[in-house]
Amino acid sequence: QKEVEQDPGPLSVPEGAIVSLNCTYSNSAFQYFMWYRQYSRKGPELLMYTYSSGNKEDGRFTAQVDKSSKYISLFIRDSQPSDSATYLCAMSALNYGGSQGNLIFGKGTKLSVKP
Amino acid sequence: GAGVSQSPSNKVTEKGKDVELRCDPISGHTALYWYRQSLGQGLEFLIYFQGNSAPDKSGLPSDRFSAERTGGSVSTLTIQRTQQEDSAVYLCASSSGTVLAKNIQYFGAGTRLSVL
Numbered sequence: 001q002k003e004v005e006q007d008p009g010p011l012s013v014p015e016g017a018i019v020s021l022n023c024t025y026s027n028s029a030f031q032y033f034m035w036y037r038q039y040s041r042k043g044p045e046l047l048m049y050t051y052s053s054g055n056k057e058d059g060r061f062t063a064q065v066d067k068s069s070k071y072i073s074l075f076i077r078d079s080q081p082s083d084s085a086t087y088l089c090a091m092s093a094l095n096y097g098g099s100q101g102n103l104i105f106g107k108g109t110k111l112s113v114k115p
Numbered sequence: 116g117a118g119v120s121q122s123p124s125n126k127v128t129e130k131g132k133d134v135e136l137r138c139d140p141i142s143g144h145t146a147l148y149w150y151r152q153s154l155g156q157g158l159e160f161l162i163y164f165q166g167n168s169a170p171d172k173s174g175l176p177s178d179r180f181s182a183e184r185t186g187g188s189v190s191t192l193t194i195q196r197t198q199q200e201d202s203a204v205y206l207c208a209s210s211s212g213t214v215l216a217k218n219i220q221y222f223g224a225g226t227r228l229s230v231l
Contacts, residue, residue: 004157032218043119043206043222044158088157092218102148102174103220105157 003027006089006106015115019076023089023106026070030091030104033065035074038086038108047087048074079113086110117141119223121207127229128197136192136226140209147190148210148220149182153203161205164190197230204228 006023013019021035032051036044048063050056056063062075072091076083090103120139128134140147149161160174164184175181179197184190194201204227208220 006157008155034218036222041224041227043208043224045222046219049219090158102160102163102171103158103218104160105150107155107157 003104004089004091004106007109008107010110010112012112012114013079015079015081015113017079017113019074019079019083019111019113021074021076021087021089021109021111023072023091024070025072025091025104027093028067028070029093032092033063033072034090034103035061035063036088036090036105038088040085044088079111081113081115084112119207119209119221121205121223121226123226124224125227125229127231129231130199131196133193133195134197134228136194136205136228138190138192138207138209138223140188140190140207141221144209144211144221145187146210146220147184148208149190149192150206150208151203152206152225158206161192194228197228199230202228202230 004023004025035048037047038044050063050065053065053067060077064073086108088108089106092103119141122137126134145166147164150158151161152158162175162182163171179195182192204225206222206225208222210220
């Protein structure tokens with residue numbers, strides 16, 4: 001079992017739809033949870049950052065973390081064509097495996113928002 | 116510069132040749148990371164530098180891979196005797212290095228390496 005599982009998609013939705021992206025993980029040591037957005041031929045860009053369980057909202061984006069279920073989600077409301085990108089979940093734990101905070105990534109979900 | 120800068124943006128090489136990839140982190144960032152992103156795969160951690168501490172090399176896939184960080188700033192990732200399976204996008208990231216900010220990593224655009 002991979003440490004972080006993420007459905008690669010592709011996911012295609014009409015403009016204005018609510019998008020739900022998810023990751024599951026196996027290691028309960030993870031404490032920090034992030035979502036990155038990556039446009040084609042660009043580096044990942046940090047979208048959301050949460051610590052431990054709970055919700056965090058930023059504009060049209062909401063991140064949820066459920067540590068009891070080892071499940072994280074990213075919701076995008078009123079999706080726009082400019083949201084078309086690959087979304088990567090990432091997580092970390094301090095001093096995990098002797099490494100100082102490197103991120104463990106999901107494989108990414110490719111999202112396409114059609115006008 | 117304003118962000119993490121990587122060069123070259125694209126590199127095509129022949130199997131068996133050595134390549135050097137360069138990363139210039141955000142000014143003032145003490146932590147620097149190298150990742151590899153292969154087709155259909157997530158980002159794979161390679162190596163981590165923090166200030167003057169010994170680097171964490173736990174992610175390097177073989178002894179053909181090495182990296183240096185000179186003067187606590189610019190880093191070079193070297194792949195010796197390249198193989199076709201080394202073809203990937205190599206991404207560099209930096210962060211301020213504080214306990215919590217280690218997780219807030221800023222990425223460069225990457226170097227797309229193709230080994231023929």
